[in-house]
Amino acid sequence: MRLDIEKVRIYAKKADNKALIDRVTLFQSGMEPEALEIIKLELTSRGISAFEITEHEEKYKEKVIRGPEGMPRLCNNCPSPATAQEWGWLKVFGFVPIIPWKYLFCEDHKTSHK
Numbered sequence: 001m002r003l004d005i006e007k008v009r010i011y012a013k014k015a016d017n018k019a020l021i022d023r024v025t026l027f028q029s030g031m032e033p034e035a036l037e038i039i040k041l042e043l044t045s046r047g048i049s050a051f052e053i054t055e056h057e058e059k060y061k062e063k064v065i066r067g068p069e070g071m072p073r074l075c076n077n078c079p080s081p082a083t084a085q086e087w088g089w090l091k092v093f094g095f096v097p098i099i100p101w102k103y104l105f106c107e108d109h110k111t112s113h114k
C-alpha cells in the first residue's frame with residue numbers, strides 16, 4: 001500500500017497536538033517514515049518541543065494497553081490510545097445486553113475521569 005502523503009499533510013493540519021504527539025511516540029512503529037517527518041514538522045511549527053514529546057511518551061508508554069503485535073489499542077470513543085479497560089455489556093443488535101465485554105478507554109473517556 002502506498003502512503004498518501006497529501007492525506008497525511010491534511011491530517012497533520014487538522015489533528016490536535018495530543019493526537020499528533022501520540023502518532024510520533026506511541027504509534028511510531030506503525031508509521032511510515034515520511035508520515036512521521038510530516039507530523040514532526042507540523043509539531044515543530046506549532047512550537048511543540050522535542051522535550052514535550054519525550055515527556056508525553058514517558059507518561060503514556062507504560063500506561064497504554066497494547067495488542068499482541070505491540071501497537072497500542074484504541075479507545076472505544078476516539079482515536080486516542082487506550083489506557084483503561086472496563087467491563088460493560090456488549091449490546092447485541094444495539095439494545096439487548098447479553099455478553100459482558102471489555103471496553104477500552106483513553107485517559108479522557110475512562111470512567112474515573114468522567
Ligand SMILES: [Zn+2]
Pocket residue numbers: 075076077078079080105106107108109
Ligand atoms: Zn477516548
